[in-house]
Amino acid sequence: MSSRAIVVERPGAHRLVTRGTPTPGPGEVLVRVAAAGICGSDREVYDGHRDAAYVRYPVIPGHEWSGTVAAVGEGVDPGLLGRRTVAEGFRACGVCERCRCAETNLCTGGYAETGFTEPGAFADHLTVPARLLHLLRDDADLRAAALLEPAAVVAAAVRAGGLRPGERVAVVGAGTLGLLAVQLLAASGPGELVVVDPRGARGARARECGATSALSPVAAESVRGSFDLVVETAGAPTTAASSCLLARRGGRVVLTGMFTEGAVGIDPVHLSLSQLEVRSVFGASSAAWGDAVRAFGLGLIDPAALITHEFPLERFGEAVSLVGGGDPKTGKVLLRP
Template identity: 65%
Template structure:
């Protein structure tokens, strides 16, 4: 939404000429003022899903980065605290800082961020598809946390952007079965085209309870955390990654204990998940661009946001500076 004089990169920083930026539900929350206060700082330029090209670097940054296609991590972690030193940068003890939420984002012509957060791409990379590498990194974090092995029975609850990206990444690991669960028929059908071996509605999934080694929850709907736990086999693994709002149903602790489930949660993506997603993308193991359904010029932000909010058939919507 912002155009004008390009900011100059400072020491250790790089400036990106933004190619494309994706809109997701959290951007809508940001615009509508419903995002949790701890995870936003107004005024702010949104845009945390992006791709672009490095067009300038600051002091101390390798000049060879100039001209490189790139994506970049969103969390601005301190790298000094105990959690950061463990590699869990999304749990930084210095407080939450993220591009597009507390720091200027990519709904602009240019973006400046620490060069250490960049993940350069090959010259031939598709920058439209690469704009989805931020949600792909979150999906990769969930996949890594689930530790699905070849032959495992895996279920993904929710076939929105995160769920469909997770399906593609999981399909590359040759699961014994890969089920996508979503009440929206067109989303379920899309999951089948991206590697799921079966798809069904939540009501139909009742008959699948207790049948899956690994279950990834990506929807953030009121009942989906509990649904995911019920799908897992005894001793199975559940990963919660959906953005839950207030009023979500709780998970029965008696079931967790008696079934001896391992439950993990994912918020954002650490560097290891970004590296995994970027390697999978550049290696041709998945195609995030298949999720893109709409593109708008940057100055048509209102129309783009309305498409995300109102069109049931909309997939990923991109803004193009």
């Protein structure tokens, strides 16, 4: 049986290849991909802007995905066949100090991640270690489940932020991460949940997702120093610094956006005088994945509401060009093999 895949040979060059269906090795499963999301980091891979230490060309991208177990390798429970599933992207070693402390996203055994250094889900099939699977309900919407990877990142941010019921919360950025953060935070009982984004349409979408109000960055200057917790999701050049200005003295700031060189730094004077607690998030640990999958199963988050475009593999070039294009009407873009 044949299987197709998008291969990015080098920055700016991709092709759709037909190959034999991959065979799962010992401890692995073969997954038939149902849907795969395209995110900003996939666009970075395509454009050649991702740090060289975190990509290996040629590569089959695709780290946000869902699917069904189609075959199992040696030593894997055959009861997994036919199960709907997602899987962690980091191929953590499981034995280093960070892994043993449950920080699998910070594994020191060497960086390896589905869709960046290992074949990803912009394909009909992919193989992954069975130990990384997070099984879904039999009636799970696989189209929506493709967004559980960014939802896991948001779950990691919520864990890091330690939200207490009734606190004032701000989310900076209303892209996929920001809107998922609004959904998950709204389920945690905040007293106020404000979204900061320059795009009015995105602000309106955030209110539909559970935000109590939406402000432009200019309007947000009037509420500086007001929030117990600020979750930054935009990764824009100024949003790390501006997020810290939104937090109250003694407040907490969690940075989830992936920043690039040249971003504005956090003012150390403000940091020390305000006694802020600043955390960053890199991907998601196994525990955060568990949180996201449970929230999805309970209906606390609705990833499907964020999907605006769907394309077959043959139209990958058109699909990836939409991501990061600046059109506020473009939400999550999916490939559907």
